[in-house]
Amino acid sequence: MKLLRQGKSSASGDPSQSMRTTTGNGIDTSRTIHFTFDGRRYAAHPGDTLASALLANGVRLAGRSFKYHRPRGILSAGAEEPNALVELRTGARREPNSRATVTELFDGLEAASQNRWPSLAMDALGINGVFSPVFTAGFYYKTFMWPAAFWEKVYEPMIRRAAGLGRAADEADPDIYEKATTFCDVLVVGTGPAGLAAALTAGRTGARVLVCEQDSLPGGRLRAEHGEIGGMPGWQWAEQAMDELRQMPEVRIMTRTCVFGTYDGGTYGALERVADHVPTPAPDQPRQRLWRIVARHAIVATGGIERPIVFPNNDRPGIMLAGAVRTYINRFGVTPGQRAIVYTNNDDGLRTARDLHRAGATIAAIVDARTTETPLARDMAQLTGAKLFMGGAIADTYGRLGIHAAVIREHSGLTQRVPCDLVAMSGGWNPELSLTTHQRTKPVYDETLCAFVPGTMPAGMRSAGVANGTFATPDCLREGTTCGQDAAQACGFSATVADLPAAGTESYAIVPLWHALPLDRPARTGKAFIDFQNDVTAKDVRLAAIEGFRSVEHLKRYTTLGMATDQGKTANVNALAQMAEQTGSSIARTGTTMFRPPVQPVAIGALAGAARGRHFKPDRLTPTHDWATEQGAVFTANGLWHRAQWFPRPGETHWRDTVNREVRTVRTAVGFCDVTTLGKIDIQGPDAATFLERVYVNAWRRLPIGRARYGLMLREDGFAYDDGTTARLGENHYVMTTTTAHAGSVMQHLELCHQWLWPELDVRFISVTDEWAQLAIAGPKSRDVLRHIVDPAFDISNEAFGYMAAATVTICGGQEARLFRLSFSGELAYELAVPARFGDALARLLMKVGAPYGIAPYGTEALGVMRIEKGHPAGPELNGQTTAHDLGMGRMLSTRKDFIGRAMAARPALTDPARPALIGLVPVNAGDELVAGGHLLPAGAQATAAHDQGWVSSAAWSPTLNGWIALGFLSNGPARLGETVMVHNPLGNSVTAARVVSPVFVDPNGERLHA
């Protein structure tokens, strides 16, 4: 019958909000909005959180626990919530593990419980509770010890099914995220009484103040309590203070912004939830914004987090933190129960009875762990008519899907069962001091407060209010004011402090209470949870202590206590206090685990920000890119660069057809290729030649103006680093080229050599890679083509402009350009550099004037084939593990000067002829393919590492030789020309016989270069 009635209510869309019994200071009851939870539709008001709206509608069951699948409700009213984790939204925006307590409700929100099957009320895996011994402390480690097959077949599937929190969306996140940086004099985190007092005081000095509040509304606990400040309700005073702050030109207020981490040098991380509280962000609006805040001084006024009390079966829905109960009543107008038990060890918890009573609830009992009656306890019992149990405890609870009774143990030891639908518990408050500890400064234990308070503070940081262990409102206001004054003064602003507003002082009077029942009588009745999110019980902590995992860091790893989304915010102190009791140590000496950022979960999307896809890896396009695209080029990635790989023509069915045609075109006529990506560094100064002598292995002093030279650079450890040509354009003017890959690092290397090693040299550099478009024009007809482009005033005949010549010329009737007679292909060839903006035009011009000569563009693949045919080393050869000797350039190493790498390159092991050195390879059986990466072994040797004598570094089909060719490194290679070796390719499962030959396959005497 009951089920039917519920169904009807749902279908008719007549939600009741039966628990909305009073008005709240944070909601707008004039408007009603709707949401769904597990498919059912409910009503709520703007200002509600999902948690307050669920409670308003009498929904107590919010989720299932992680290991035991126990029914769980809403524990807290804040970011510390361990239980009420839900999935929000659907489809691509589905977001798991969202805390219902901080989820701002909007009209149409779809939420679903997680970790349950088939339904929240009937969870089949609740049976995990029966098998719970399996899941006790250290279960991951213990089960891993079992036979592997058992793990694989039984445990892993079981744990995967049972555990895990929520489901991520299956589609890409459609929202955008932003990153931003801001600077301030004083950062104030939190807008409770301490934070607002600090912000007002600092703001009035004219300092640049940034106020961050994670909530949508200011006030912190002022919204949850009845207290007055300055003759008005605390929350009104908070709003008034915010209004004043908004008027200050140097003050910036950021709400919905959680400062989640303290980093080095006064840097803070913050997450602004820009559009989490609306169905979808507005067009171009980010969903969240990740802030880096650089603050000269920071005031942490982040308040506190209440501790649960550890008692048997303390996890049933309806058992809540007392402070949360007051929040729901006073801020949201929701009374979470009609018949309540208040269970506390301090005066603050007692006041919950008053607020519940005012909201119309019955107080069934006040259980106060303190043995001596306080005046407030007596007053509260009198006011509410509740029975008062001083020195009492809750010994057990009942109710499958929500509490319906508790067993109260009187101080005398007698027990009685008391019906109830709500337990409001307070084990005292922990200052929320995470931000003060991220720089490895440790909190200290305060015996009076039974809590850790900030210890040594990082430079520039102060804490105020509850976060600092200061609980009474007048003291919070005073401390905030002092912090704001000090911080502003430290930034050079003079502060005059206004009179503090009046506020009532409320007592606290806490006594330690780490377990409701004496330790010598461990509860047989049920699990007493410490960490609700990870299902860690008091028994697990005992077990960890018995098994020797006594350090708090071990306790955490062994029991998983304090892990996952809430990081044990409600659990840690209870756990370490129990560990201290178990080990006979003090809480101070037991200490806390290290807190690390983030204080609250931060979505990966926010950390990635805009750096997704092409914004993560931007495209770097050559000056001829658009032209190459028009030509139908196929592009390849070369670092960030996109380079034309080949230019297919109609009728070419395989890329190799295209590449072969491009190679033949260059070898028989003329082709051109964009080589702009090579690094270009302009070097000027009277000591430029001396500098080049020191960074290159070879000599540079006698290079004449108008000539270029190949240069090899080593690293200081003697291995080859980079190569390229450097041309001398003037008396003190050189232009260096580097490989594409090392363009940036060579620049950095040159700067280091100059600034750190040889500051006395008068030389300067600048990278001009992007300033010049550089095209290689190669082939026997290249000069003929260039004659149509280079102005006639410049003689480019072989006699006047020979191999390795370099000059500044003009082209096309006066346009300045640089012409180099360089050849990577081995043909008569030039490189022509023009200002980058003319690169596209130059390509089009070459096509036009080159047409009669049969010109064709070629891509990086043909470039690679031709350099292998010519035996030029490239990236696969200059791999950071080869030396000049290995590359056949040992003779280039000058002995008449110092240069980077000279001393270490001379080490005997680096010049040992037995080192694998550069050779060429051709297959013994024509047509056999040679594969780069293959290992070189002597003919007939077993394929073992002991026989490994080298490797194939580059291989290609050579259209010029009409067969496969390769470059490789072979032990004693240059002395073994003509020998047959075996190329082992274990990946392709092939063994190919190859003959060792000179690495220069084409034009070994270099006649074409000089043609």
Next chain:
Amino acid sequence: MRLNCPCCGPRGLEEFTYRGDATVRRPESPTAPAQDWVDYVYLRDNPAGPHRELWYHGAGCRSWLVVTRDTRTHAISDVVRAVDVARADKEGAGS
């Protein structure tokens, strides 16, 4: 972390590249004893405390900097231009 570049002022870590120990100096001659070169190229102390190290302001003024950083706390106590340190060292060695 932020570094106070002598040329550019306080700037975020992402503008800089770390290189390493600024206390080792390159031997004067390629014919210096092999051990000197090995020490220079490979041997590094790993102090817990203030350490002088080379950083490059690649996204700023392109200065190499000698940064004194406490390896335990990341506290930066000094940032100077490497070129000034190198010049002073050479003058000191020459006098």
